[in-house]
Structure formats: C-alpha cells, structure tokens
Amino acid sequence: MAKSIASEFTKGLWKEVPPFRLVLGLCPTLGVTTSLKNGIGMGLATTFVLLCSNILVSLLRKVIPAKVRIACYIIIIATFVIVVEQMMAAFAYGLFMDLGVFIPLIVVNCIVLGRAEAFASKNGVFKSTADGLGIGLGFTWALGLLGMVRELIGTGSLKGDVFGLIHWNFQNIFGPSFEPFGFAVQAPGAFIILGLLLCAMNLIPSK
Amino acid sequence: MGEMIKMVVVLTVLSVVSGGSLAWLKDFTEPKIENQVMNLVKGPAIRQMLSEAENDPVEDRFKIQEGEAEHTVFVGVFGGTADTVVVESSANGFADKVGLVVAFNMSDDTLRGVAVTTSKETPGLGARAKDDPSFTAQFKGQSIATPFGVTKDGGQISALSGATITSRAVCTGVNTAVKTYNDLKPQIEEQIKGMGK
Numbered sequence: 001m002a003k004s005i006a007s008e009f010t011k012g013l014w015k016e017v018p019p020f021r022l023v024l025g026l027c028p029t030l031g032v033t034t035s036l037k038n039g040i041g042m043g044l045a046t047t048f049v050l051l052c053s054n055i056l057v058s059l060l061r062k063v064i065p066a067k068v069r070i071a072c073y074i075i076i077i078a079t080f081v082i083v084v085e086q087m088m089a090a091f092a093y094g095l096f097m098d099l100g101v102f103i104p105l106i107v108v109n110c111i112v113l114g115r116a117e118a119f120a121s122k123n124g125v126f127k128s129t130a131d132g133l134g135i136g137l138g139f140t141w142a143l144g145l146l147g148m149v150r151e152l153i154g155t156g157s158l159k160g161d162v163f164g165l166i167h168w169n170f171q172n173i174f175g176p177s178f179e180p181f182g183f184a185v186q187a188p189g190a191f192i193i194l195g196l197l198l199c200a201m202n203l204i205p206s207k
Numbered sequence: 208m209g210e211m212i213k214m215v216v217v218l219t220v221l222s223v224v225s226g227g228s229l230a231w232l233k234d235f236t237e238p239k240i241e242n243q244v245m246n247l248v249k250g251p252a253i254r255q256m257l258s259e260a261e262n263d264p265v266e267d268r269f270k271i272q273e274g275e276a277e278h279t280v281f282v283g284v285f286g287g288t289a290d291t292v293v294v295e296s297s298a299n300g301f302a303d304k305v306g307l308v309v310a311f312n313m314s315d316d317t318l319r320g321v322a323v324t325t326s327k328e329t330p331g332l333g334a335r336a337k338d339d340p341s342f343t344a345q346f347k348g349q350s351i352a353t354p355f356g357v358t359k360d361g362g363q364i365s366a367l368s369g370a371t372i373t374s375r376a377v378c379t380g381v382n383t384a385v386k387t388y389n390d391l392k393p394q395i396e397e398q399i400k401g402m403g404k
Contacts, residue, residue: 065214072221079225086232090239093247101327 005130012134018111019142019194020201025111029143030190032102036168037160039147041095042102043140044162045084047133049106050115052080054132057120064121073116074107081106092163111139149193154185248324249308253293256310256320257283264293271394278387282399283310283319289399290314294387295324298380301372303327305336309384311351313395321346321381326373333373342367343377351385 019029033039064072088096120128156178161167183189250265260283267282283291297304306325323337355378356362366374
C-alpha cells in the first residue's frame with residue numbers, strides 16, 4: 001500500500017510530468033512562463049487546486065451521481081480556483097498581476113479535470129492526494145524549467161521570489177557583453193523552447 | 208426518479224456549500240485586497256499624478272459618506288494650500304470595470320490629472336489607457352464645466368485607436384468623478400479647511 005502511494009506520487013514528477021510527457025496543460029505552460037518566478041507561482045497555484053480537488057472528489061466519489069459528475073467536479077474545482085485567486089490577490093498582489101487571467105483559467109486546465117475524472121473518482125483519498133501532489137509538483141518544475149530557460153536567454157538574468165519567502169537575484173549570468181535574446185520571452189519563443197525541451201525529454205527514456 | 212432527486216440534491220448542496228464558503232472568504236480577503244490595491248496600484252498612480260504636492264496625498268485621505276455610498280478623497284497640498292482633491296470612480300470598459308483616479312484643482316475647477324488604476328482591458332489596445340500617459344494627459348487642465356467625450360461622439364478627447372470603448376469608458380468615468388466631486392464639494396471644503404498650513 002505504502003509503496004503504491006509512493007509510486008503514485010513519483011510518477012507525476014518524472015514519468016507523467018504533464019507538459020513534457022503527456023503534453024497537457026499547454027495554455028499556462030506557454031502563456032505565463034516568461035520568467036522562473038511566474039512559472040513557479042503558476043505551478044504552485046495549480047498544485048493547490050489539483051491537490052484540494054483531488055481530495056474532495058475522491059472523498060465524494062460515492063456520493064456524486066455519474067450523470068452530473070462533470071458539473072460537480074467543475075463546481076469543486078472552480079471553488080478552489082477562486083480561493084487561490086482571492087488569496088493571491090490578498091497576499092501576493094504582484095504575482096497576481098503578472099499571472100492575470102491565467103489564474104481563473106485554471107478552472108479549464110485539462111490536467112485538473114483530467115485527474116479528477118481519470119484518477120480521483122476511482123481511487124481512495126491517500127492515493128488521490130499523492131497523485132495530485134505529484135502531478136502538481138511535476139507541473140511546477142516543468143513550468144519553472146521552461147520559465148528559467150526563457151528568462152535566462154531572454155534577459156540574461158534571473159530575478160524573483162516565491163511568495164516573498166525565497167528570493168534569488170543573478171544578474172548578467174553570461175557576462176556583461178551578452179546581448180539578451182528578447183525573442184525567447186515573447187510568445188513564439190515559448191513554442192520553440194518548449195519544442196526543444198520536449199525533444200530533450202524524449203531523448204531520455206521515461207522508464 | 209430517485210436518481211433524479213439525488214442529482215438535484217447533490218448539485219444543490221455542493222453549490223450552496225461552495226457559495227457560502229466563498230462568501231466568507233470574500234469577507235476575509237476584501238480589506239486585505241483593498242490594502243494591496245491602495246499600496247501597489249492607486250497609491251503610486253496618485254503620487255505620480257500629484258508628484259509636485261508638498262504632502263503625501265495617500266496619507267492625507269479621508270472618507271465621506273454620501274447616502275449608501277462611501278467615497279475616499281485624497282488631498283494634495285500645493286503652494287501651502289490644500290487645493291487639490293482626488294476622487295475615485297469607475298466605468299464599464301471592454302472587459303470588466305475600468306477604475307480611475309481623478310484629481311481636481313479646487314481653486315479653478317479644472318482637472319489636475321487622470322490615471323487608470325485597475326483594468327482588465329486588452330493588452331496593446333485598451334490597456335494603453337493605463338500604459339500610455341499621452342492619452343490621460345489630454346484631460347489635464349481641462350475645465351469640468353463641459354462633460355467629457357471622445358471626438359467621435361463630439362467630445363474633446365481623441366480616442367485611443369482601436370480602443371474606442373475603453374476611451375469612452377474613461378470619459379464616462381471622469382464624468383462620474385466630476386459629478387461626485389460637485390456633489391461632495393461642500394463637505395470636502397469643510398474637511399480640508401485648515402489642512403496644508
């Protein structure tokens with residue numbers, strides 16, 4: 001039992017990391033990863049929603065009638081998304097302004113609904129918790145990595161913080177003569193860098 | 208039939224619980240969000256608009272009750288007299304409300320400045336109302352005797368190209384602020400008497 005919970009957790013971190021292995025949830029993946037800070041913030045917000053909705057869906061899986069299950073999942077997910085949005089506006093307003101419309105858009109993030117439908121509605125609370133946490137953290141590191149690569153190439157520096165707790169500030173990593181490649185922080189750069197990262201991930205076997 | 212009732216009951220209970228807890232959350236976060244907006248959005252916008260003021264307009268603010276509504280008024284001191292007040296207003300833009308702060312020069316009833324604070328307008332189009340200072344600069348020094356409008360509607364403000372609805376919303380918002388200012392003027396004068404000495 002303990003072993004299977006651990007494997008549900010770790011599969012999200014590597015084997016099924018959503019944007020790279022499953023190529024799911026690409027809207028925020030492409031939209032907000034202009035910096036490491038935004039990638040991590042978005043990833044953590046999604047992780048919270050995923051974790052809470054997985055737990056609640058799993059707890060209610062015997063109560064929710066099959067015919068209206070999607071409506072019920074959406075109510076649960078939307079509630080937690082509003083919680084995240086309000087809390088972020090109240091305590092991390094800078095991040096809230098950077099992420100903008102992508103926070104309410106977590107409601108329609110296919111990863112969240114996908115985990116509720118495909119996993120939490122069929123499994124117990126502990127497994128669902130591990131699954132939600134694993135997939136969420138996998139999503140977070142994927143967004144963070146993409147954001148980091150884009151910020152590095154696009155600005156030559158890394159600067160930011162996570163909810164004011166952890167700060168980092170590295171200026172001119174490639175030396176002062178580096179000319180920032182501004183293309184990387186714009187929308188087309190997101191596609192190209194995501195493609196290159198997908199390519200790199202496919203070179204590494206998933207098992 | 209039983210399944211039908213179950214569906215209705217489950218959906219209703221879920222919605223009620225969700226709505227109730229969100230209402231509680233809103234009560235909890237509202238003052239904190241207001242604080243954040245004041246410190247990070249309105250505050251800088253007002254300080255920018257009244258950058259030559261001798262006091263801190265955000266510190267020197269007070270509230271006026273008008274019927275059900277409560278208005279926050281910011282005061283700016285110029286040349287030793289408190290002759291500038293800032294009133295907030297909002298109007299429906301292209302997406303959601305466009306929030307404004309409007310500064311009035313009380314000595315001659317002209318506008319001292321207009322700035323967009325909160326908006327969800329389209330980046331590159333309507334969002335320029337906030338980002339492009341030349342648009343809101345058009346209001347500066349204008350008399351408040353005539354209502355504001357975009358040139359397309361026979362007014363005096365050149366609209367942002369591609370963002371007529373946002374430009375109209377800003378004009379409407381300024382007109383609302385003018386009305387608030389005129390309504391509250393006696394009370395404001397009462398309050399700021401003795402300020403800036």
